[in-house]
Amino acid sequence: MISPDILTDNWDLYLEGIRNTLSASLLALAGSFILGVIVAIMRITSFRLLNILGAVYVEFFRNIPLLLVVYIFFLGLPALGLTLNGFISGTLGLMVYTSAYIAEAVRAGIQSVPIGQTEAARSSGLTYTQTMRHVVLPQAVKIVIPPITNQFLNLVKNSSILSVVSGFDLMYFGDIVNSYTYDTVSSYAFVAVFYLILTIPLSIASNALERRLLRSG
Amino acid sequence: MMDRAGRLPLLGILLLITMLIAAGCGGNNKAGNGNAEPSNAPSAEPGNDAEAGSDTVLSQITERDKLIAGVKFDTKLFGLKDPGSGNVEGFDIDIAKAIAKKLLGDETKLELKEVTSKTRMPMLNNGEIDLIVATMTVTDERKKEVDFSEIYFNAGQSLLVKKGSAIRGLDDVTKDTKVVGVKGATSIKNIEDKVEGLRVQQFENYQEAFNALKAGQGDVLTTDNAILYGMTKQDSNYEVVGGTFTDEPYGIAIKKGQADLVTAVNEVIAELKSSGEYDRIYEKWIGEKPETKQ
Numbered sequence: 001m002i003s004p005d006i007l008t009d010n011w012d013l014y015l016e017g018i019r020n021t022l023s024a025s026l027l028a029l030a031g032s033f034i035l036g037v038i039v040a041i042m043r044i045t046s047f048r049l050l051n052i053l054g055a056v057y058v059e060f061f062r063n064i065p066l067l068l069v070v071y072i073f074f075l076g077l078p079a080l081g082l083t084l085n086g087f088i089s090g091t092l093g094l095m096v097y098t099s100a101y102i103a104e105a106v107r108a109g110i111q112s113v114p115i116g117q118t119e120a121a122r123s124s125g126l127t128y129t130q131t132m133r134h135v136v137l138p139q140a141v142k143i144v145i146p147p148i149t150n151q152f153l154n155l156v157k158n159s160s161i162l163s164v165v166s167g168f169d170l171m172y173f174g175d176i177v178n179s180y181t182y183d184t185v186s187s188y189a190f191v192a193v194f195y196l197i198l199t200i201p202l203s204i205a206s207n208a209l210e211r212r213l214l215r216s217g
Numbered sequence: 218m219m220d221r222a223g224r225l226p227l228l229g230i231l232l233l234i235t236m237l238i239a240a241g242c243g244g245n246n247k248a249g250n251g252n253a254e255p256s257n258a259p260s261a262e263p264g265n266d267a268e269a270g271s272d273t274v275l276s277q278i279t280e281r282d283k284l285i286a287g288v289k290f291d292t293k294l295f296g297l298k299d300p301g302s303g304n305v306e307g308f309d310i311d312i313a314k315a316i317a318k319k320l321l322g323d324e325t326k327l328e329l330k331e332v333t334s335k336t337r338m339p340m341l342n343n344g345e346i347d348l349i350v351a352t353m354t355v356t357d358e359r360k361k362e363v364d365f366s367e368i369y370f371n372a373g374q375s376l377l378v379k380k381g382s383a384i385r386g387l388d389d390v391t392k393d394t395k396v397v398g399v400k401g402a403t404s405i406k407n408i409e410d411k412v413e414g415l416r417v418q419q420f421e422n423y424q425e426a427f428n429a430l431k432a433g434q435g436d437v438l439t440t441d442n443a444i445l446y447g448m449t450k451q452d453s454n455y456e457v458v459g460g461t462f463t464d465e466p467y468g469i470a471i472k473k474g475q476a477d478l479v480t481a482v483n484e485v486i487a488e489l490k491s492s493g494e495y496d497r498i499y500e501k502w503i504g505e506k507p508e509t510k511q
Contacts, residue, residue: 075434078432164425166418176419178401179335182339182362
């Protein structure tokens with residue numbers, strides 16, 4: 001049913017796909033984390049304008065399909081004079097889309113620490129920054145880690161969106177191998193295996209991290 | 218603590234193996250389920266279906282009193298869905314209607330299913346469609362997987378560029394030219410063979426490839442001239458340049474081992490040509506008379 005020839009004959013294509021999927025995922029992962037934290041901070045500060053901007057950002061990117069977000073970069077930006085290739089458009093789309101979810105996870109984590117703790121810390125003489133650093137954030141991190149690692153797993157899988165804008169990722173080459181060999185099942189079975197090889201270590205690492213945080217608490 | 222740390226990688230490896238096996242099984246099941254008949258997997262021994270007598274594709278068509286044709290929904294002139302009326306129209310559709318009329322006596326006993334260059338062969342082989350009339354080029358490679366009717370349209374590969382582009386033909390295409398095309402199309406291999414080092418950016422269908430061209434993501438879109446002419450009707454800022462540089466005959470694809478259906482389809486094509494109906498359909502869609510009669 002699944003013929004190994006498909007893998008050996010098209011190894012170069014699969015390998016290039018894995019490399020691109022991996023780099024798109026890592027770039028989007030780092031970018032979405034930084035962006036997500038910034039937006040989360042925007043949403044919880046006491047500046048009303050920043051609150052609104054943060055909320056608009058989250059609701060916009062969280063509530064349209066990822067495909068459309070990628071199209072904004074791939075097909076929309078050229079109309080404004082900025083042409084980014086499929087790989088960059090796809091990675092940026094992925095980053096922005098995921099950052100909206102991360103922002104929500106971070107915001108929810110910070111706000112889940114009871115307000116009484118902040119009040120107690122402030123009244124015992126700690127500044128706002130000290131309160132955040134020593135009281136709120138250590139507790140928030142533990143709450144935030146599981147949903148964020150979840151988002152990272154989703155991000156790796158969602159990176160297959162690059163295939164639609166010719167981003168030369170793993171899924172793209174899966175399509176290409178399929179179109180050359182006509183062996184649909186084998187072509188995509190190997191794609192699935194490669195995605196698993198990328199995501200399972202991430203799963204294991206995030207479980208280990210969660211357990212460690214639980215123990216240290 | 219030591220114990221827990223030691224167990225962790227083992228657990229991971231177990232999980233990985235389970236998942237890989239699951240992935241393999243998933244692939245098998247998918248192919249099995251996709252097959253409408255309870256018989257064998259799609260590509261294995263195609264003769265089985267034919268030998269079963271009442272189980273040929275042709276008899277299935279007669280039994281359900283409807284022909285299911287795989288056609289393009291996104292290709293101007295050949296198979297395009299009108300967003301207003303919801304009707305699919307084009308050269309391929311008229312050919313499919315003629316086949317339905319011949320087989321079932323009524324051109325409305327026809328169901329059109331959307332296919333893309335990528336999905337059409339799997340859909341044919343797992344029985345979702347009876348035949349493919351979807352701008353499909355006859356190649357030796359494809360003949361190993363499916364059977365083809367006589368040629369019903371002679372196309373050739375050409376180039377579509379924005380009007381005023383410096384690219385006037387294949388000679389102007391270098392390995393650094395941004396060429397866009399469609400996944401699974403023969404035209405990709407052709408141009409990559411002709412221009413050394415060229416890498417075509419491939420999209421899901423012609424509309425998306427044209428969108429990419431219009432957004433400036435590519436300099437040239439390459440595929441069969443007939444499809445490109447359809448695009449110039451859609452947007453007159455684009456033109457076909459350089460003539461054709463390949464011979465790409467379109468055929469109607471039928472699952473292997475269905476000789477009776479192939480014969481019936483060939484009869485339809487011959488009748489269309491001898492009656493002059495073929496010329497009429499050709500002119501209706503392409504805008505000019507066919508160059509040579511076969």
